[in-house]
Amino acid sequence: MNRKDAFFNHITEGNTNKGDFITLGSAMLDGETVKNAFVNVPLKTMNRHGLIAGATGTGKTKTLQVLAENLSNKGIPVLLMDIKGDLSGLAQPSPGHPKIDERHNLIGLPFEAKAFPVEILTLSEQDGVRLRATVSEFGPVLLSRILDLSEVQSGIVAVIFKYCDDNKLPLLDLKDFKKILQFATQEGKKEFEEAYGRISTSSTGAILRKVVELEQQGADLFFGETSFEVDDLLRVDKDGRGYINIIRLTDIQDRPKLFSTFMLSLLAEIYSTFPEQGDSDRPELIMFIDEAHLIFNEASKALLNQIESIVKLIRSKGVGLYFVTQNPTDVPEAVLSQLGLKVQHALRAFTAKDRKAIKLTAQNYPDTDYYETAEILTALGTGEALVSALNEKGRPTPLAATMMRAPMSRMDILTDTELKSLLSDSKLVKKYNETIDRESAYELLNKKIKIAEAAEAKEKAKEEREALKKSESKSRTTTRRRSSTMNPVVKVLTSATFIRSVFGILNKVMKK
Structure with a gap:
């Protein structure tokens, strides 16, 4: 058996799957595509998370697109983070191209142009289904971690939430939370101290x-109602295909705090609401986090620990997380070690640091007799990648340099007209895009303050009236005394001369 036949058997035997699977492309040997040496990823292990990495322009986004399309075809919903704004084309079929036909002939797969059910979501003022969550839904622990608070400050946040629960004050948006912070050390200071102990003004000021700071990155648009229900990410269309939910994030690249806040809240909500699934034959939801460094580079230690915990635990809920980034080192090792599927596009070695990073990356892949992994990482062309997955028994499949299949949908954005048409047909736009600002902590506290101020003013007015009455009574007494003193008749009658005269006359009369 020659080397090529041995390689073909090595790949196909290692990629044989009894259950359902996705075909990414065909394996390559010595720079040539081996036709029909398909590289498959079983659906059963796609909730084990994954990584798509590679230098700019090597085909990461197209790989993401291929995975999303094929998952949708299998009836599995997908959530995509569209940082660059080039994924909306999933809603339209590919126009085709001779190079696509050539690529698929080499792979041994027929090419089919197809559009997919797409929902456009947004965190900002861009067009799309508005994603929101309330402050109460975050809870004190998660909110404290997002704000990167100290232990003392986190304790104050916990007290604030307890006070709001005890007094039925809904915390919906950030103005509610800011108002209660101010109330705790100003108008409501005495009430808080009696029930929960003293709260430091300097601590509430720091919070x-x-x-x-979070507001300045646009979080005031995210916090509020109507809250997005994560079950709406699990919809399928009338043909049984999973919806591809695309979150437009083109305008928040310079607001990583908002991005990481949203991601953490979404993961926490999914983990708390999705039922335990265990080892099922297919995932419930697959999430692709593009430009993953935006989460990890700006995250605090507490936030990273939270993300790492969720990554480890969320698999049991049937959810797979796929990080898309330029270099695997953008993802913390604790997260990287949890990943089952790795699709590594070409890396560029322009500096000594780059070469060192490539050697480290090569060590993350299974050993193989057919490749020098570190060398092939720099020799891969556009649309080619090293792939290592897990088979149905959880063992790594053979490492394969792979000619990736082309997307079935358009590899470009939707036009404005197409986008408007898509949104006009959306049921979720009608459900979530109405802004609701119902009575919550902000309004209720303002009412409470006004009532207290009115009562205080009434009491003050009463005291002033009583003081005025006392003053008037005292004034009348003083006036009477003063007028008596000033009356000339009284003055004469009470004078010493008059009294002596009267007593003198009386004495004379008595002597007679």
């Missing part, structure tokens, strides 16, 4: 500054 308030963190909230303002």
Whole structure:
């Protein structure tokens, strides 16, 4: 048996799957595509998370697109983070191209142009289904971690939430949270101290500054109602295909705090609401996090620990997380070690640091007799990648340099007209895009303050009236005394001369 036949058997035997699977492309040997040496990923292990990495322009986004399309075809919903704004084309079929036909002939797969059910979501003022969550839904622990608070400050946040629960004050948006922070050390200071102990003004001031920082990145648009229900990510169309939910994030690349806040809240909500699935034959939802470094580079240690915990635990809920980034080192090792599927596009070695990073990356892949992994990482062309997955028994499949299949949908964005048409047909736009600002902590506390101020003013007015009455009574007494003193008749009658005269006359009369 020659080397090529041995390689073919090595790949196909290692990629044989009894259950359902996705075909990414065909394996390559010595720079040539081996036709029909398909590289498959079983659906059963796609909730084990994954990584798509590679230098700019090597085909990461197209790989993401291929995976999303094929998952949708299998009836599995997908959530995509569209940082660059080039994924909306999934809603339209590919126009085709001779190079696509050539690529698929080499792979041994027929090419089919197809559009997919797409829902456009947004965190900002861009067009799309508005994603929101309330402050109450975050809870004190998650909110404290997002704000990167100290232990003392986190304790104050916990007290704030307890007070709001005890007094039925809904915390819906950031203005509610800011108002209760101010109330705790001003108008409601005495009430808080009696029930929960003293709250430091300097601590609430520090928390308030963190909230303002979050607001400046656009979080005031995210916090509020109507809250997005994560079950709406699990929809399928009338043909049984899973919806591809695309979150437009082109305008928040310079607001990583908002991005990481949203991601953490979404993962926490999914983990708390999705039922345990265990080892099922297919995932419930697959999430692709593009430009993953935006989460990890700006995350605090507490936030990273939270993300790492969720990554480890969320698999049991049937959810797979796929990080898309330029270099695997953008993802923390604790997360990287949890990943089952790795699709590594070409890396570029322009510096000594780059070469060192490539050697480290090569060590993350299974050993193989057919490749020098570190060398092939720099020799891969556009649309080619090293692939290592897990088979149905959880063992790594043979490492394969792979000619990736082309997307079936358009590899470009939707036009404005196409986007408007898509949104006009959306049921979720009608459900979530109405802004609701119902009575919550902000309004209720303002009412409470006004009532207290009115009562205080009434009491003050009463005291002033009583003081005025006392003053008037005293004044009348003083006036009477003064007028008596000033009356000339009284003055004469009470004078010493008059009295002596009267007593003198009386004495004379008595002597007679």
